[in-house]
Amino acid sequence: MNSGFFGAFGGRYVAEVLRGPLDELDLAFQEASRDATFWEEFHRIGAEYVGRPTPLLFAENSTRELGGARLYIKLEGLANTGAHKINNAVGQALLARRMGKHRIIAETGAGQHGLATAAICAKLGLECTVYMGEVDINRQRPNVYLMEVFGATVVPVASGSRTLKDAVNEALRDWAGSYDTTHYIIGSALGPSPYPDMVREFQSVIGQEVVRQLSEREVTPTAMVACVGGGSNAIGFFAPYLEREAPRLIGVEAGGRGPEPGQHAARLNGLGRTGIVQGYKSLFLLDDDGQVSHTHSVSAGLDYPGVGPQLAWLGEQGRIEFRTATDEQALEAVQFFARNEGVVFALESAHGGYQAMQLARSLSSNDAVVVNMSGRGDKDLFITARELMPETWHEFLVSEATSIAASLEEGRSR
Numbered sequence: 001m002n003s004g005f006f007g008a009f010g011g012r013y014v015a016e017v018l019r020g021p022l023d024e025l026d027l028a029f030q031e032a033s034r035d036a037t038f039w040e041e042f043h044r045i046g047a048e049y050v051g052r053p054t055p056l057l058f059a060e061n062s063t064r065e066l067g068g069a070r071l072y073i074k075l076e077g078l079a080n081t082g083a084h085k086i087n088n089a090v091g092q093a094l095l096a097r098r099m100g101k102h103r104i105i106a107e108t109g110a111g112q113h114g115l116a117t118a119a120i121c122a123k124l125g126l127e128c129t130v131y132m133g134e135v136d137i138n139r140q141r142p143n144v145y146l147m148e149v150f151g152a153t154v155v156p157v158a159s160g161s162r163t164l165k166d167a168v169n170e171a172l173r174d175w176a177g178s179y180d181t182t183h184y185i186i187g188s189a190l191g192p193s194p195y196p197d198m199v200r201e202f203q204s205v206i207g208q209e210v211v212r213q214l215s216e217r218e219v220t221p222t223a224m225v226a227c228v229g230g231g232s233n234a235i236g237f238f239a240p241y242l243e244r245e246a247p248r249l250i251g252v253e254a255g256g257r258g259p260e261p262g263q264h265a266a267r268l269n270g271l272g273r274t275g276i277v278q279g280y281k282s283l284f285l286l287d288d289d290g291q292v293s294h295t296h297s298v299s300a301g302l303d304y305p306g307v308g309p310q311l312a313w314l315g316e317q318g319r320i321e322f323r324t325a326t327d328e329q330a331l332e333a334v335q336f337f338a339r340n341e342g343v344v345f346a347l348e349s350a351h352g353g354y355q356a357m358q359l360a361r362s363l364s365s366n367d368a369v370v371v372n373m374s375g376r377g378d379k380d381l382f383i384t385a386r387e388l389m390p391e392t393w394h395e396f397l398v399s400e401a402t403s404i405a406a407s408l409e410e411g412r413s414r
């Protein structure tokens with residue numbers, strides 16, 4: 001068993017009050033890991049509820065169009081609730097139930113993790129509270145709506161920059177006072193130990209399926225590509241290959257509008273600095289005062305100043321290569337795969353998609369590149385539509401707003 005460190009990164013830098021609950025969680029996770037019935041339940045819910053295994057698509061048209069390596073897409077976004085986040089939420093919710101905790105808390109930024117958590121809580125009959133920054137609530141109203149449909153309570157966070165990191169702080173504060181009854185489900189492969197290990201194990205179902213799906217087709221991959229926010233879809237997708245020398249593993253970060261401070265979320269491409277934030281040591285985007293910097297990405301899920309400690313370490317070791325894709329390149333990839341394959345990548349996943357396209361072009365037909373489509377793009381409708389068809393979309397929204405205003409007015413005058 002490791003100490004919770006990956007080289008110099010990781011660890012457990014938390015207030016005294018959280019040591020007990022983290023020890024308890026660590027022990028419960030280790031016990032569950034050795035218990036075949038726990039994994040049976042995890043895989044049963046995976047099959048019956050999440051929709052596993054998710055398909056591996058041979059992207060035949062894209063391959064022809066790009067004229068290089070054969071391109072495969074792991075359609076993880078076909079999982080229930082639209083992204084890989086559900087794998088971790090299911091695993092941790094089952095663990096919470098095993099620990100006798102009936103209440104779940106979670107933080108969310110874009111809302112995908114909140115949505116996955118709210119959904120599995122509804123399924124397992126657990127009480128669910130999701131902390132979300134006020135700014136994010138305003139940006140991601142459709143996901144807030146869905147969380148509430150699932151019966152979760154969404155608590156607006158008004159402190160700090162009113163975004164994801166503030167939601168994490170608020171969730172930690174709640175947990176410090178409620179751990180007797182409550183489990184905190186962190187949404188990515190980061191935070192204090194044992195979260196990075198635990199989240200990787202639950203997400204590694206993605207990579208295990210890919211290994212099987214490729215071997216059934218007798219394909220040996222040259223490279224695997226995944227987008228990197230906190231790092232959970234990437235580490236889960238790469239997991240079975242980490243100890244091997246091949247294939248190449250490529251993580252893609254948000255290049256945003258460019259390399260100027262505040263305009264991107266590229267921590268692993270030489271711009272991040274070692275720091276300790278929110279309970280773990282890793283690479284973060286920090287300003288000259290050591291404060292966490294603002295970040296930008298068109299994809300809310302990659303817009304985070306820190307990264308999972310294991311990825312930081314694997315980058316340092318050279319096992320994983322890191323690249324970026326800009327906002328514009330991600331949008332280009334969304335359109336490319338929509339037109340060629342009839343699948344809509346989430347904006348996050350499209351960062352990986354863009355670099356997979358570049359890589360495929362540069363390789364030959366003897367090579368195979370596999371990209372993880374971590375989510376599907378339905379959730380991005382309000383972002384992509386205004387970029388891709390601003391006028392039509394504006395007209396539609398105005399007409400919707402007018403019609404809602406009219407029925408509200410009618411209700412009032414009745």
Ligand SMILES: *Cc1c(COP(=O)(O)O)cnc(C)c1O
Pocket residue numbers: 082083084085112113187188189227228229230231232233234301302346348349374375376
């Ligand atoms: C949250 C999210 C991400 C980023 O999170 P990771 O932990 O880096 O995987 C990527 N893709 C989608 C679709 C997401 O919802």
